[in-house]
Amino acid sequence: MNMHIGILKKGDEILSITKEFIAVRRKNHEVDLIPLIDDPKFGLRVDTTKIVTIGFGENEISVETEDGDIITNF
Secondary structure (H helix, E strand, O other), rough: OOOOOOOOOOOEEEEEOOOOOEEOOOOOOOEEEEEEEEOOOOOEEOHHOOOOOOOOOOOEEEEEOOOOOOOEEE
16 A cells, blocks of 8 residues: 655655654745644544644744634743
8 A cells, every 4th residue: 555645845855754743844944743643544644733833933832723813922
């Protein structure tokens, strides 16, 4: 069985792969931590609801709620 995980865009590179996540350095030098789920029914899949982007900023963390609100912590 072959598996294809299509998460890269032109200019991206893989930094690390573990059984929990794939770390992708994007072309703009930000890093996405893409979580993997081992689903008993469907096998390995990407958890698109919990992707974390590490980017440029002033040491703050922003989270978008389900309602579209942005919560920022310093």
